[in-house]
Amino acid sequence: MGKKRLGIGIVGGGFIARFHIRSWVGVRDADILGVVSRNRETAEEAAALARDLHVGEARSYRSVTDMIADPAIDALWICAPNFTRIEMMEEIVHALESGKGKLVGVACEKPLGRNVAEAKKMLVLTQRAQLLDGYLENQVFAPAIVRGKEIAWARGASLTGRPYLARAAEEHSGPHMPWFWEGELQGGGVLNDMMCHSVEEARFMLTPPGADRSVLTPVKVTAHTACLKWQKPHYAEILSDRSGGRTDYMNRPAEDFARSMVEYRDEKGDSLVVETTTSWSYVGAGLRLTMELLGPEYSVVVNSLDSGLKVFFSRNVKGEAGEDLVEKQNAEMGLMPVVGSEETEYGYIAENRHMVQSFLSGKRPMENFSDGVNVTELLMTAYMSAEQEKTIPFPPQRLDSFVPAVARGEWNPREQKG
Numbered sequence: 001m002g003k004k005r006l007g008i009g010i011v012g013g014g015f016i017a018r019f020h021i022r023s024w025v026g027v028r029d030a031d032i033l034g035v036v037s038r039n040r041e042t043a044e045e046a047a048a049l050a051r052d053l054h055v056g057e058a059r060s061y062r063s064v065t066d067m068i069a070d071p072a073i074d075a076l077w078i079c080a081p082n083f084t085r086i087e088m089m090e091e092i093v094h095a096l097e098s099g100k101g102k103l104v105g106v107a108c109e110k111p112l113g114r115n116v117a118e119a120k121k122m123l124v125l126t127q128r129a130q131l132l133d134g135y136l137e138n139q140v141f142a143p144a145i146v147r148g149k150e151i152a153w154a155r156g157a158s159l160t161g162r163p164y165l166a167r168a169a170e171e172h173s174g175p176h177m178p179w180f181w182e183g184e185l186q187g188g189g190v191l192n193d194m195m196c197h198s199v200e201e202a203r204f205m206l207t208p209p210g211a212d213r214s215v216l217t218p219v220k221v222t223a224h225t226a227c228l229k230w231q232k233p234h235y236a237e238i239l240s241d242r243s244g245g246r247t248d249y250m251n252r253p254a255e256d257f258a259r260s261m262v263e264y265r266d267e268k269g270d271s272l273v274v275e276t277t278t279s280w281s282y283v284g285a286g287l288r289l290t291m292e293l294l295g296p297e298y299s300v301v302v303n304s305l306d307s308g309l310k311v312f313f314s315r316n317v318k319g320e321a322g323e324d325l326v327e328k329q330n331a332e333m334g335l336m337p338v339v340g341s342e343e344t345e346y347g348y349i350a351e352n353r354h355m356v357q358s359f360l361s362g363k364r365p366m367e368n369f370s371d372g373v374n375v376t377e378l379l380m381t382a383y384m385s386a387e388q389e390k391t392i393p394f395p396p397q398r399l400d401s402f403v404p405a406v407a408r409g410e411w412n413p414r415e416q417k418g
């Protein structure tokens with residue numbers, strides 16, 4: 001593109017936008033110059049955070065179109081809620097096609113869409129506008145995952161054979177904003193929200209270093225979903241109170257627990273298995289990410305709460321609730337693990353460096369919207385399997401038009417009882 005530095009515009013000023021802004025202290029050759037959010041105040045706060053951290057002279061814009069019209073902005077990071085993806089991408093493409101401005105690329109947070117039709121539309125719109133595309137799956141950039149893969153393949157796999165089983169789990173006590181809990185707005189429950197991470201990082205671990213994702217062929221998917229905690233009357237009431245009465249888990253719940261098994265064939269036709277578990281019903285110190293990779297003579301294990309840093313606060317330390325020790329923290333007393341740098345350890349710094357370097361050199365990022373589509377296809381097949389209570393061969397028929405019952409407001413395990 002001829003430029004040596006990229007000007008970045010962030011769409012959305014919430015939780016993940018702030019994570020990306022904080023990660024920018026480790027990103028080179030790009031500055032955060034703009035933020036757009038649903039309201040100007042949030043956008044201004046996020047822009048102020050960027051300025052305070054010296055990661056760019058960011059200012060707030062009224063709209064995505066206004067931000068694109070600024071010649072200083074070269075690429076957008078889409079960090080707005082799932083239900084705004086298509087309107088956002090349509091506005092971007094419209095602004096570019098009507099000559100309002102120019103962009104080299106867009107990077108989009110997970111999930112790429114609430115279903116396969118939306119994810120594919122994101123890809124098609126990006127291609128129509130000839131944009132480079134980055135799918136923001138931070139976990140495939142997490143140092144423990146990247147290094148674990150490197151070592152397992154270099155030592156274990158090269159001498160004794162490829163890994164054949166990857167297990168990934170992501171669990172916490174539930175999302176911070178009401179819209180995540182609404183099947184229709186979010187696209188589903190915890191399966192859509194968090195299994196997107198687990199299926200992709202497990203696939204990444206099982207793929208030989210440097211190989212394309214197409215070397216692994218998904219052949220069947222088996223999944224199970226349940227609402228274990230948040231449909232109990234006491235907890236359903238908490239969700240209702242937090243959302244001003246909108247979230248109704250007694251009648252319109254989403255799953256707070258999901259597991260899936262994806263069976264792949266490798267390039268030789270051998271069987272590989274990915275097992276994932278996700279839940280919004282885990283009350284531990286905070287967010288827990290675990291991964292295991294198993295091969296014939298070796299194994300790798302990662303647990304984000306097995307931190308080298310722990311603090312202890314006695315019962316006399318009665319501080320306010322916060323998330324200063326770990327994301328989705330559940331306590332401020334006793335022995336608590338601390339994640340030293342969440343932006344580093346969860347992969348955001350390496351992810352954003354990769355996206356920036358790819359955009360600057362005019363190359364498609366290694367994690368892109370095609371990966372986002374593939375992930376969505378696996379998740380939707382998992383929903384089909386859970387709904388039909390059987391193993392589904394991949395790819396199933398009518399996958400492109402499938403919308404899970406939970407996203408249509410038609411899933412209620414309580415009604416199936418007895």
Ligand SMILES: NC(=O)c1ccc[n+]([C@@H]2O[C@H](COP(=O)([O-])OP(=O)(O)OC[C@H]3O[C@@H](n4cnc5c(N)ncnc54)[C@H](O)[C@@H]3O)[C@@H](O)[C@H]2O)c1
Nearest residue numbers: 012013014015016017037038079080081082084109110177
């Ligand atoms: N990679 C990860 O681990 C991870 C973690 C959390 C969230 N996410 C993803 O990031 C996205 C945002 O999540 P969040 O936690 O920041 O949510 P959030 O609710 O905290 O923030 C969303 C922000 O988007 C703004 N917004 C809403 N509608 C908008 C619109 N039409 N245009 C512009 N801005 C709009 C809101 O005002 C808010 O500032 C979601 O898609 C979520 O799945 C990813």
